[in-house]
Amino acid sequence: MTSRLYVLFTVLSVATVACSGDPEKLKREYLASGDRFFAQKSYLEAIVQYRNAVAQDGAFGEARFKLADAYAESGDLRNALREYVRAADLLPKDVEAQLRAGNGLLAAGQYPEAKARALAALGLDPKNSTGLILLGNSMAGLKDLDGAIEQIDDAIESDPHRVLSYTNLGELQLAKGNRAAAEAAFKRAVEVNPQSEPAHLALANYYWASNQRDQAERELKTALEIAPKSLSANRALALFYAFGNRASESERYLKTYADLSPDVEPKLILADSYIVKNDSERAQAVLQPLLNTREGFAPANLRLAAIDFAAGRRPKAYQAIEDVLKREPRNEEALLEKGRFLMVERKSSETLVLANSVVAANPNSVPGHFLKGMALAAAENTDRAIETFQEVLRLRPSATPALVQLARLNLLNGNAAAAVEFLNQAIKQQPNLGLAHLLLAKSLLALGKLDAAAPEVMALASSNRSSADAQTLLADFYWKKGDNRRAKDAYDQAYKLQGASVEALKGLVRADLVQQDFASARSRVERQLVSAPDDEALLILAGNTYLATNDVQKAESMFRHLLQVNPSNIDAYARLGVIYASQNRLDEARKEFEELSHRQPKAAVTATTMAGVILTLQQKGDEARKQYERALELDPRTPVAANNLAWDYAENGRNLDIALQLAQTAKARLPNNANVSGTLGWVYYKKGMAGPAVASLEEAIRQAPTAPSIHYRLGLAYLLKGDRTKARGSFEQALKLNSEFKEAADAKRVLATLKG
Numbered sequence: 001m002t003s004r005l006y007v008l009f010t011v012l013s014v015a016t017v018a019c020s021g022d023p024e025k026l027k028r029e030y031l032a033s034g035d036r037f038f039a040q041k042s043y044l045e046a047i048v049q050y051r052n053a054v055a056q057d058g059a060f061g062e063a064r065f066k067l068a069d070a071y072a073e074s075g076d077l078r079n080a081l082r083e084y085v086r087a088a089d090l091l092p093k094d095v096e097a098q099l100r101a102g103n104g105l106l107a108a109g110q111y112p113e114a115k116a117r118a119l120a121a122l123g124l125d126p127k128n129s130t131g132l133i134l135l136g137n138s139m140a141g142l143k144d145l146d147g148a149i150e151q152i153d154d155a156i157e158s159d160p161h162r163v164l165s166y167t168n169l170g171e172l173q174l175a176k177g178n179r180a181a182a183e184a185a186f187k188r189a190v191e192v193n194p195q196s197e198p199a200h201l202a203l204a205n206y207y208w209a210s211n212q213r214d215q216a217e218r219e220l221k222t223a224l225e226i227a228p229k230s231l232s233a234n235r236a237l238a239l240f241y242a243f244g245n246r247a248s249e250s251e252r253y254l255k256t257y258a259d260l261s262p263d264v265e266p267k268l269i270l271a272d273s274y275i276v277k278n279d280s281e282r283a284q285a286v287l288q289p290l291l292n293t294r295e296g297f298a299p300a301n302l303r304l305a306a307i308d309f310a311a312g313r314r315p316k317a318y319q320a321i322e323d324v325l326k327r328e329p330r331n332e333e334a335l336l337e338k339g340r341f342l343m344v345e346r347k348s349s350e351t352l353v354l355a356n357s358v359v360a361a362n363p364n365s366v367p368g369h370f371l372k373g374m375a376l377a378a379a380e381n382t383d384r385a386i387e388t389f390q391e392v393l394r395l396r397p398s399a400t401p402a403l404v405q406l407a408r409l410n411l412l413n414g415n416a417a418a419a420v421e422f423l424n425q426a427i428k429q430q431p432n433l434g435l436a437h438l439l440l441a442k443s444l445l446a447l448g449k450l451d452a453a454a455p456e457v458m459a460l461a462s463s464n465r466s467s468a469d470a471q472t473l474l475a476d477f478y479w480k481k482g483d484n485r486r487a488k489d490a491y492d493q494a495y496k497l498q499g500a501s502v503e504a505l506k507g508l509v510r511a512d513l514v515q516q517d518f519a520s521a522r523s524r525v526e527r528q529l530v531s532a533p534d535d536e537a538l539l540i541l542a543g544n545t546y547l548a549t550n551d552v553q554k555a556e557s558m559f560r561h562l563l564q565v566n567p568s569n570i571d572a573y574a575r576l577g578v579i580y581a582s583q584n585r586l587d588e589a590r591k592e593f594e595e596l597s598h599r600q601p602k603a604a605v606t607a608t609t610m611a612g613v614i615l616t617l618q619q620k621g622d623e624a625r626k627q628y629e630r631a632l633e634l635d636p637r638t639p640v641a642a643n644n645l646a647w648d649y650a651e652n653g654r655n656l657d658i659a660l661q662l663a664q665t666a667k668a669r670l671p672n673n674a675n676v677s678g679t680l681g682w683v684y685y686k687k688g689m690a691g692p693a694v695a696s697l698e699e700a701i702r703q704a705p706t707a708p709s710i711h712y713r714l715g716l717a718y719l720l721k722g723d724r725t726k727a728r729g730s731f732e733q734a735l736k737l738n739s740e741f742k743e744a745a746d747a748k749r750v751l752a753t754l755k756g
Contacts, residue, residue, distance in 0.1 A: 027056035031063050038066065043074040061090030065097055081108060088117060095124045197227040201236060224253075231261055242273070258286070264296040271303055280307045298324045302337050309341055317341065332358055332365060339371045348378035366396045373405060381671045382409050383699060400426050400433065407439050412672070413702040416446035434464070441473055445480060453477060461490075468498035475507050484511060499528070502537045509545055518549040534565045543575060552579055567606040568639050570673055573613045581617055590614040605634045609641045621648060632662075639669035643676050650683045659683045674704030682713055690721035708734040708741040715747070728754045 034049030050067035054060055068083035081104040088094070088101035102117030193199055204219035224233040234257040241250035251273065258270040267286055274283035287304050290296030305320035318341065324334040335358050342351040352375040358368035369392045376385035386409050392402040407422035423440040426433060437456055444453035457477045464470035475490030491507035498504065505528060512521035525542045532538055543558035556579050562572040580589040590611050597607035612627030625648050631641035643666035649659035663680040670676045681696030697714040704710060715730030731751040735744060 023056045027053045027060055027063065030056065031060075031066070034063075034066060034070070038070055038073075041073075043070045046070040047074065059090055061087050061094070061097070064090060065094075065100075068100065077104075077107075080104065088120075092120070093124060095121050098124070195226055197223045197230055197233060200226065201232060204236065229256075229260055231257060231266075234260065235266070264290060264293060264299070267296070268299055268303070271300075275303065275307065280311065283307060298328060298331055298334065302333060305337060305341075309344075314341070314345075330361060332362060332368065336367050336371055339375075343371070343374055343378065346378070348375045351375040352379065364395055366392055366399060369395065370399070370402060370405075373402070377405065377409060379671075382413055383671065385409055386413075398429060400429050400436075403429075404433070404436055404439065407436070407443070411439060411443050411446065413699075414446075414705050415702050416443040419443040420447070434460070438469060438473065441477075445473075445476055448480075450477070450480060466497060468494045468501050468504060471497060472501065472504050472507065475504070479507065479510075484514060487511060500532065502528075502535065502541060505538075506541055509541065513545070513548050521545050522549060522551075533561075536562060536566055536569060539565065540571060543572075547575075547579075552583065555579065563606050563610070564603070567609075568669055570640050570643070570670060570675060573610060573640055576610065577613050577617050580614060586614050586618050590618075605631050605638050605641075608634065609638060609644075612641060612644060616644065616648075621652075624648070637665060637669060639666040639676070642666040643670070643679050646683055647679045650679070650686045653686060656683065656687050660687065672703060674700045674707060674710065677703055678707075678710050678713065681717065685713065685717050685720060688720070690717060693717040694721055706737055708737040709743055711737065712741070712743045712747045715750070719750070724754055 030049045030053035034046045034053065037043075037046035037049060047067060047070045050063050050070055053063035054067060057063070064083050065087035068080045068087055071077070071080035071083060081101075084097070084101040084104050088097040091097040098117045098121035102114045102121065105111075105114040105117060200219045200223035204216045204223065207213070207216035207219060220233065220237050224230065224237060227233055234253045238250045238254035238257055241253070254266075254270050254273055258266040261267075267290060271283045271286040274280070274286065284304065284307065287296075287300040290300035291304075301320045301324045305317040308314070308320065309317035318338070321334050321338045321341075324331055325338075328334065335354055339351045339354045339358075342348075342354065352372065355368055355372035355375055358365055359372060362368060369388055373385050373388035373392065376382075376388055386406060389402045389406045389409070392399050393406075396402075403422045403426040407419040407426065410416070410422065411419040420440065420443045423436050423443065426436040427440065430436065437460055441453050441456035441460060444450075444456065454477070457473055460467075460470045461474040471490050471494035475487045475494060478484075478487035478490060488508065488511040491504050491511065494501060494504035495508060505524060508524055509521045512518070512524070522545060525538070525545050528538055529542060539558050539562040543555045543562070546552070546555035546558060556576065559572045559575045559579070562569055563576075566572075576589075580586050593607040593611040593614070597604040597611065600607070608627050608631040612624045612631065615621075615624035615627060625645065628641040628645040628648070631638055632645065642662040646659045646662035646666065649655040649662070660680075660683050663676075663683045666676045667680050677696050677700035681693050681700060684690075684693035684696060694714070694717045697710060697717050700707075700710045701714060711730045711734035715727045715734065718724075718727035718730060728751060731747045731754070734741065734747050735751070738744070741747075
């Protein structure tokens with residue numbers, strides 16, 4: 001029989017023998033038995049016996065007090081507090097019972113109740129220093145700092161050698177803002193007991209918070225000299241050096257902290273420190289043993305998965321995640337880590353499904369909503385991404401990454417002013433956040449605020465000379481200032497740093513075209529096409545470059561290849577249409593695409609859609625409609641055909657319900673395209689749905705702020721909604737952008753009625 005079984009057998013034997021007899025005698029026997037177990041540190045067995053004693057007499061205060069002690073020693077603080085309070089009620093003249101109950105209530109944040117217990121103890125012993133400290137701390141919790149300081153002063157007077165009193169006084173003075181008095185109190189605690197580790201740690205914390213790092217380091221080291229195996233001192237020094245960018249010095253103390261502590265968390269922190277240093281070998285050595293512990297299994301697996309994923313061992317990484325989810329199917333961090341892996345692999349739709357499952361299970365999950373926002377942004381569903389990041393801020397107003405993402409998305413949407421507001425908040429919270437400063441500079445440039453942008457641009461360019469993004473930003477700044485020579489030099493530097501940067505290449509090509517150096521412009525584009533023949537942004541740039549150099553044939557080949565790469569690229573259809581119209585080749589091109597749709601089934605959807613675009617340009621509405629309908633029969637989700645057919649139905653005022661479905665299909669596939677947003681808004685307008693019409697057309701304006709026709713239609717939507725002031729503003733803006741645009745005559749007519 002093991003000793004453990006023997007102990008349990010003994011408890012059961014005592015309980016059996018004592019099941020009958022005098023209750024007064026039995027409760028004393030149970031109490032004595034509990035005391036023996038407590039003395040042996042067998043706290044669970046002691047709890048059983050003390051509870052037996054209480055069962056015999058519910059008003060047995062002594063048993064309840066000892067039961068509370070046993071709960072506290074076993075780590076069950078909730079039950080300990082409950083029993084301390086009951087014991088204090090049953091032992092109103094026991095100072096220690098009142099103090100234990102009071103300190104438990106204080107720790108639980110129940111300050112009025114803690115204060116009442118302190119007053120009860122002081123009523124029995126007015127100079128009791130522990131009671132005075134309890135009263136002071138409870139008053140501090142109630143925000144009565146002056147009263148709290150007075151009580152701590154009384155505690156010091158009653159027991160001048162008690163270190164805790166001075167440290168409490170220092171904390172209270174600090175909370176009140178009296179830094180000099182706080183420092184004096186912390187120093188006095190050290191003077192009273194120079195060998196007190198807590199006193200030196202308290203003084204060190206004060207110096208650290210006051211940014212007196214040399215003094216803080218001295219006190220921390222003194223605390224460690226006094227207690228070399230102190231968890232608190234080793235942890236404090238590890239953090240002190242880590243936050244002071246002295247990671248090499250931090251490691252020693254962090255390792256000691258992890259070795260001394262029986263808990264998993266310090267070992268995870270140590271592993272994380274190795275991961276940050278890219279020392280995966282030592283990180284794995286710390287993490288592997290934790291896989292065999294209940295508390296460490298999940299967090300260690302997740303860290304090992306991250307190490308494997310970063311090293312390219314992706315199947316192994318995913319397997320580690322699945323091992324955790326097999327044991328804990330709703331482990332939020334495991335689901336989030338899997339989602340992050342999927343995002344790296346550009347699997348935004350799978351990430352979105354997973355993120356939705358996280359926030360469905362935990363609507364207050366900040367990282368869950370953030371991951372969802374990133375997935376939506378990657379899928380180019382900008383508006384929903386913005387809504388999701390705003391939800392992150394609602395849950396955690398200080399979430400700087402969400403502020404930065406909101407700024408980035410608003411800048412993409414053309415709302416640079418909103419981006420600036422978000423970025424100012426982010427920089428206020430993290431002044432050295434480079435990405436926030438980069439986006440702020442871009443936003444200010446977009447707003448034309450060159451003077452405000454100048455210090456941001458120059459600071460980024462000078463401190464990030466090896467960053468292509470920073471040098472491209474500098475080039476954009478010079479270009480907007482009209483300093484073409486400096487702009488071209490900066491674009492050239494950016495391109496040398498990152499040869500695949502289409503933005504830098506675009507700037508160089510633009511500069512070449514301004515200087516009429518057409519050969520250089522073409523040569524730059526063609527060199528990059530060799531290494532990235534299917535890059536959509538590069539194909540658009542190449543096509544536009546060939547158009548600018550009057551090589552229409554090559555421009556056409558670029559846009560046609562772009563449609564092979566991405567049949568949903570609406571810009572390619574538009575540019576090809578312009579080319580065919582300018583060359584009077586609409587009939588020839590239409591026949592070619594119609595033949596292609598029959599000859600190559602894989603290209604049928606794209607070719608049929610292009611034939612419809614050409615027929616639209618030829619104002620052959622009925623024939624164009626048939627082509628779009630045929631394209632949708634082949635692929636019901638093809639966005640360009642869906643958008644154009646929705647527009648056709650709306651313009652002709654028929655099939656509006658189907659038009660809405662088509663417009664929504666196009667919007668789901670091309671969420672950031674102004675034409676698509678405008679079509680959806682126009683369909684809503686035609687259906688008499690003013691609110692959705694305004695919302696969609698406002699979004700279209702954000703995506704294409706210089707499109708007069710969209711401003712015109714937004715004006716009509718405002719009128720439908722009854723907002724004459726905004727309607728007038730939209731019509732005026734449309735005419736300001738272009739007084740001769742297609743609907744200009746009607747805009748002028750309606751505007752005249754609004755001014756009348």
